[in-house]
Amino acid sequence: MGLLSDRELAGLRPAETHAFAGPIPTQSVSSDEFMPAPQTRRQRRVEARVKELGAALAKRHGMTRRRFLATASGMAAAFLAMNEVYGALYDVNAAEAQTPGMAKERADALSKQFVMDCHTHFLRDDTRIMTFVRQRQAVGKAGWNKALAGKEQTIEDLKFANY
Numbered sequence: 001m002g003l004l005s006d007r008e009l010a011g012l013r014p015a016e017t018h019a020f021a022g023p024i025p026t027q028s029v030s031s032d033e034f035m036p037a038p039q040t041r042r043q044r045r046v047e048a049r050v051k052e053l054g055a056a057l058a059k060r061h062g063m064t065r066r067r068f069l070a071t072a073s074g075m076a077a078a079f080l081a082m083n084e085v086y087g088a089l090y091d092v093n094a095a096e097a098q099t100p101g102m103a104k105e106r107a108d109a110l111s112k113q114f115v116m117d118c119h120t121h122f123l124r125d126d127t128r129i130m131t132f133v134r135q136r137q138a139v140g141k142a143g144w145n146k147a148l149a150g151k152e153q154t155i156e157d158l159k160f161a162n163y
Contacts, residue, residue, distance in 0.1 A: 008035055022050045023069050023078040042085050049081035057097060072096070072103035122163035123155070132158050 004012075015029040026047035027039035039047075051065070054077055058068035068074050076096035083090055096103040123129060133153050140148030156162060 004030075004035060012036075020047050020051070021066070022047065022054070023075045024050075024082070026050070045085045046078075046081050049084060050078050053077040053081060053097065060098075061100065071100055072107040073098070073100045075107075076103045120163075122160045123158045125159060127155070127159075130155065 012030060012035075015025075019029065020026055024046075026043045028036040030036045050069070054065040054069045054074060057073065057077060058065040061068060061073075069077070073096060076092050079090035079092040080094060080097055083092065096106060123132065133155055136148055136153040136157065139145050140151065140153070143149060
């Protein structure tokens with residue numbers, strides 16, 4: 001059971017077919033838990049800049065924009081675009097976007113890093129799913145999140161009021 005009405009669900013479009021297929025998302029999408037906010041002005045600027053950089057650099061390397069954006073240099077270009085719009089968030093330079101060998105070398109050097117792909121959401125008041133409570137207990141016990149280590153975890157921690 002989702003949280004959106006049938007009318008709201010009918011207004012959603014699949015991200016796979018209705019969002020720019022770049023190396024990073026440039027707008028919010030929904031899994032039927034919430035109605036996504038419209039793409040912001042800054043998100044549109046990032047998307048436009050990724051497309052612009054991707055097209056120019058792809059042409060330089062004799063490939064399609066889509067193919068270029070799937071490379072390490074394409075990811076570097078996306079990071080550059082975000083830095084231009086949001087400020088210096090990512091440690092990346094133009095040479096990585098312009099030189100596929102340099103970007104691949106850096107990506108290879110960083111490839112052994114531990115990366116946890118996280119997203120957040122809350123549980124409905126009528127949920128009986130306790131798996132997430134046990135996961136939070138395990139995270140605290142393992143010491144991955146010190147704030148959870150000494151605190152008893154409850155289902156109420158995962159509901160909207162606490163979110």
